[in-house]
Amino acid sequence: MQSIYERPKTFIDTATHFCPGCGHGIVLRLIAEIIDAWGIRGKTIGLAPVGCAVLAYNYLDIDMCEAAHGRPPAVATGIKRVHPDHIVFAYQGDGDLAAIGTAEIIHAANRGENITFIFVNNAIYGMTNGQMAPTTLLGQKTATTPSGRDAINYGNPIRVCELLSVLDGTSYLERVCLSTPENVRKTKKAIEKGFKTQREKKGFSLIEILSPCPIYWRMDANEAMRYIDEEMSGTFPLGVVKDWERKN
Amino acid sequence: MMKQLLTGNEAAAEAAIVAGCRFYYGYPITPQNELINYMSIRMPQVGGTFIQAESEIAAISMVHGSAAAGGRAMTSSSSPGISLKQEGISYLAGSELPCVIVNIQRGGPGLGDISASQADYFQAVKGGGHGDYHTIVLAPSSVQEMADLVYDAFDLADKYRNPVMILGDAQIGQLMEPVEFYKKPKKNISPKNWALTGAEGRKRNIVKSFYPVKGQLEEFNAYLQKKYKTIEEHEVRYEAVNIHKADVVLVAYGTSARICKEVVRKSRRLEFKVGLVRPITLWPFPKEIIRKISERVQCILTVEMSAGQMVEDVRLAVEGRCPVHFYGRTGGGVPTSSEVIKKIVEVVPNSRAANTLLQLAEVK
Ligand SMILES: Cc1ncc(C[n+]2csc(CCOP(=O)(O)OP(=O)(O)O)c2C)c(N)n1
Numbered sequence: 104m105q106s107i108y109e110r111p112k113t114f115i116d117t118a119t120h121f122c123p124g125c126g127h128g129i130v131l132r133l134i135a136e137i138i139d140a141w142g143i144r145g146k147t148i149g150l151a152p153v154g155c156a157v158l159a160y161n162y163l164d165i166d167m168c169e170a171a172h173g174r175p176p177a178v179a180t181g182i183k184r185v186h187p188d189h190i191v192f193a194y195q196g197d198g199d200l201a202a203i204g205t206a207e208i209i210h211a212a213n214r215g216e217n218i219t220f221i222f223v224n225n226a227i228y229g230m231t232n233g234q235m236a237p238t239t240l241l242g243q244k245t246a247t248t249p250s251g252r253d254a255i256n257y258g259n260p261i262r263v264c265e266l267l268s269v270l271d272g273t274s275y276l277e278r279v280c281l282s283t284p285e286n287v288r289k290t291k292k293a294i295e296k297g298f299k300t301q302r303e304k305k306g307f308s309l310i311e312i313l314s315p316c317p318i319y320w321r322m323d324a325n326e327a328m329r330y331i332d333e334e335m336s337g338t339f340p341l342g343v344v345k346d347w348e349r350k351n
Numbered sequence: 352m353m354k355q356l357l358t359g360n361e362a363a364a365e366a367a368i369v370a371g372c373r374f375y376y377g378y379p380i381t382p383q384n385e386l387i388n389y390m391s392i393r394m395p396q397v398g399g400t401f402i403q404a405e406s407e408i409a410a411i412s413m414v415h416g417s418a419a420a421g422g423r424a425m426t427s428s429s430s431p432g433i434s435l436k437q438e439g440i441s442y443l444a445g446s447e448l449p450c451v452i453v454n455i456q457r458g459g460p461g462l463g464d465i466s467a468s469q470a471d472y473f474q475a476v477k478g479g480g481h482g483d484y485h486t487i488v489l490a491p492s493s494v495q496e497m498a499d500l501v502y503d504a505f506d507l508a509d510k511y512r513n514p515v516m517i518l519g520d521a522q523i524g525q526l527m528e529p530v531e532f533y534k535k536p537k538k539n540i541s542p543k544n545w546a547l548t549g550a551e552g553r554k555r556n557i558v559k560s561f562y563p564v565k566g567q568l569e570e571f572n573a574y575l576q577k578k579y580k581t582i583e584e585h586e587v588r589y590e591a592v593n594i595h596k597a598d599v600v601l602v603a604y605g606t607s608a609r610i611c612k613e614v615v616r617k618s619r620r621l622e623f624k625v626g627l628v629r630p631i632t633l634w635p636f637p638k639e640i641i642r643k644i645s646e647r648v649q650c651i652l653t654v655e656m657s658a659g660q661m662v663e664d665v666r667l668a669v670e671g672r673c674p675v676h677f678y679g680r681t682g683g684g685v686p687t688s689s690e691v692i693k694k695i696v697e698v699v700p701n702s703r704a705a706n707t708l709l710q711l712a713e714v715k
Contacts, residue, residue, distance in 0.1 A: 145551025148420070151559075160557045166547040168419045169559035171442050174412040177404065181416020181424065182547060184374055184400040189549055207412070210405035 111135035113144055113164045120158055122229075124324030126281045126314030127155055130223055131162050133291045134192070137298060138165060147190045148182055150175040152204075154196035155229040173204025176211035179218045190298055192219040198228045201237040201261050208267070212307045215272030219297035220309040222263060225316040226335060233319030237261040240338050245319070264311050264344040274306040276344040280313035282331040286341075296346075305347045313339055354529040359497045359519060360385035360427075362530045363453050364393065366501035367425050369532050372451070373399035374417035374424040376410040380432045381465040382521035383455035387427065407432040411439030411452070418448040419558040421546030423505055427453035429521075430471050431462065433479075440514055441480030444575075445560025447545075449508035451501065452486070453517045455524035458683040466683030467521035467606055472660035475518050476634040483572050485579050487515040487586065488633040490604040494528035500631070502534045509540045511582055518633060520656065522606040522685070582635055589637035590629040593619065597626030598704065599695055600644050602665050603654040604630045606685065611654050613688040614695075614711070623707040625695065633661070638668035645672040650698055652676045654686055674698070 110116060114135035121127050138144055144165055151159040153172035160167035170178040175193035183191045200208050200222050211218065227245055228234040234247040238260050242251040252260075264276040275297060279290040290312055297308040313335050315327035322330060343349070357365070364386045367375070375394055377387035387403070394401035400417075404410035410426045417424035428436060433454045443450055456471045458464040475488045487507050491497040497519065504515040547556055562568035590608075592615050594600055601611040608629040618625040628644065630637050645651060650673050653662040662677045669675050678694040680686050689712050696708045 145549045147549060148547045157561060158563075160555075160559065164550070164555055166550045166556045167558070168416065168547055169442075169446065169557075169561055170412065170415065171438055174408065174415070174439075177409040177412030178416035178419070180402070181374065181376070181413035181418070181422075182420045183416075184402075184413075185417050185420035185422040186548065206405050207409055210409065214402075 111139045113138045115162050115164050117161065119162060121155065122318040124315055124317035124327060125155070126225065126312070126316070127223060129281050129287060130221065130290070130312055130314065131159060133287070133294055134221070135163055136291065137295055141298070143190055146188070147192070148186065150179050150191070150193035152193070152195045152199045153230070154199050156194050156196055156223065157230070159194050173199050173202070174207055175199070176204065176207040176216070176218070176220070180211055180214070180216050183216060183218050187217070190219070190301055192221055192298070194221045195223065196229070197222070197224045197226065197236040197238040201263055209270070212267045212309070213270045213272045215274070215306040217301050217304055217306055219301050221294060221297070222309055222311045223314045224263070224311050224339065225314045226260070227316050227319050229316050229319055238339070240334060260338050262339060264309065267309060268345045272307050273309070273345055274347040275300045275308035277346070278311040278313070278339055278341050278344065280331050280336060280341060281315065282313070282328045300347065311339070354531045356527055357494060357530050358385050358525050358527050359491070359494045359523045360455065360525065361389045362494045362498045363427070363501050363517065364389040365532055366498035367451065367505070368393055368397055368399070369534070370423065370502045370505040372423040372425045372505060373397065374414070374422045375399065376402045376404050376413040376424070376426050378404050378407050378410050378428065378432060380429045382457055382524050383427050383429050383453065385525070386453065386455070407435035408438060411436040411443075414450045415439055415443055415446070415448060418443065418450045419446065419547050421543045421548060425451040425453070427455070429455045429457045430459050430468070433471060433474070437474070437480035440486060441482050441484065442560055443514045444484035444486065445482060446558050447512040448514070448558065449512050450514050451504045451508055451517065452514060453519065456518065456520040458681070464683050465521065467656060467685060468681070468683060469520055469605060469607065469656040470658070470660065470681065471518070472633065472655070472657060475516055476636070476664070484575060485634055487511070487513060487582060488518050489515065490518045490631060490633050491523055492605050492608045492629065494526060494530045497523060498530050498532060499534060506537045506540060507586065511578060513578070518605070520606050586632060587635045587637050587639070588631040589640060590631060591640065592627040592629070593624060594626035594628060594644055597624045598649050599652060599699060600626045600628060600648050601652050601654055601691070602628050602630070602641065602661070604633060604661065607654045607656055610686055610688050611691060614691050617688070617711045621707045621710060623704045636664045636668070638664070641665055641668040642670070642672070645669040648673055650674040650676060652678060652691070652695060652698060654691055655679045656685060657681060
């Protein structure tokens with residue numbers, strides 16, 4: 104019998120700590136598939152931040168480093184300077200990358216660090232039980248926006264790809280999502296493109312992935328996927344925001 | 352090799368390069384700017400990395416990355432910047448990563464001023480960031496010693512997989528003295544087989560400080576404490592000047608120790624003798640020698656450019672065996688030798704001693 108689909112070798116065979124319906128497991132698996140396909144286990148170093156992704160190193164069979172909350176872009180910079188020919192990627196949530204770590208991501212992007220950032224945007228703080236994130240949608244209820252986020256008191260959702268796109272140091276920025284199998288395939292392509300950007304030394308790449316958090320969105324898994332398509336992608340339009348291979 | 356006339360800040364930078372440091376990340380702050388400026392010129396010349404980071408937090412985090420990847424990495428700053436670096440220092444200690452951090456102290460609290468101070472002692476030796484940890488703290492009192500201690504700092508960092516801090520102050524950082532870079536770094540202390548280099552042909556390495564499973568963190572902390580105990584047993588360093596015949600012993604480090612040395616020198620020709628213990632490692636603290644001295648001197652006087660921080664460690668070492676006095680200046684004030692002598696006169700009860708001591712002030 105021919106097997107056509109199996110667990111990637113780089114994806115460790117263990118139960119994960121993620122909640123049912125969470126997007127993190129899908130993204131980590133995609134990364135593992137790419138590492139297998141490219142045969143780069145020995146030349147890849149990953150960054151696990153603070154947030155639900157904190158235990159990412161439990162699932163990926165590669166060298167990995169933890170970073171303090173928000174600091175993965177700086178820690179990744181330090182790693183990349185030692186191993187300029189390795190694939191270095193940081194795996195960050197929205198609180199990590201767009202709140203406490205805003206300075207670090209902007210300056211890594213501005214330096215054009217040849218690193219790939221995988222930005223899991225679930226519009227909420229998962230690990231600390233569902234508080235508002237910088238990416239929380241207007242009207243979205245969270246533990247700290249109990250009557251829904253309003254712009255006057257809480258500001259507006261931050262569109263990270265668009266924000267970074269004005270910096271000359273960024274080479275590839277794309278927003279994708281996990282709402283359907285087709286979108287999952289697009290997400291994989293985008294991550295591959297990020298790694299390719301790095302392998303060809305083209306500079307800073309970031310893939311923003313709209314990812315479900317059914318538990319803290321107070322929805323079931325199907326509703327959460329619909330929410331991504333019907334609500335989230337309205338605030339965060341899908342598509343390529345910047346691409347060094349495309350002539351504008 | 353020829354002697355060069357350099358500031359302490361520049362000497363620290365050059366010594367780091369001699370020691371094999373190739374990854375430097377910094378952020379400007381007075382009075383350590385000569386260090387970051389020097390690195391921006393020299394690092395590219397030796398094929399190393401220099402980044403002016405967006406903040407002290409980013410700089411120490413870059414050090415975190417390079418150390419995790421197996422490189423010799425360093426950052427430097429001054430007091431308010433070191434406060435920001437404490438997050439990273441705690442993570443480095445928790446991840447058992449070697450690195451060197453230079454703190455050229457200035458006056459505080461807050462923005463304070465830019466002149467010399469020793470008011471970051473507590474922060475440096477008691478942990479500074481969150482959690483049960485120690486950084487090894489080395490305190491130079493001359494430009495030459497700055498260079499020498501930087502080599503040792505890198506070696507100690509690698510040996511114990513622990514952050515090491517050089518605790519200087521604005522005087523030591525900006526003072527110009529002749530310095531020679533004669534020391535060769537010790538190489539290959541132990542292979543960094545824990546470092547992140549890509550998992551080619553081996554099991555993966557993980558550099559982390561997170562122990563979420565019940566009991567794991569306590570076990571890790573017990574292991575860390577054992578390591579700190581080993582460091583305390585093997586790495587204590589101090590300089591003792593004229594302590595054998597001393598009636599009073601001064602305890603001071605860095606710039607204050609230079610002033611106290613003058614007092615000791617002046618007392619040599621008199622019958623009343625003053626000695627000095629100059630801690631070179633502030634952590635681990637040279638408590639054994641201070642304990643021994645406390646058994647036979649009239650009293651101990653600790654001199655600091657702070658409101659009294661190291662004096663607490665001196666008292667702990669003395670455990671009431673003799674009186675421990677303190678003289679300090681704060682907020683950029685530097686004690687003079689005559690102020691120290693006046694303080695000795697004040698705290699030494701015997702009047703004959705006081706008479707000879709008063710002559711001290713006149714000795715040139
Ligand atoms: C300095 C610091 N502040 C706060 C926290 C607590 N904390 C842990 S995870 C987290 C939010 C993470 O949210 P996000 O990055 O969006 O990731 P998610 O958990 O949603 O995947 C916070 C605030 C921390 N660990 N460190």
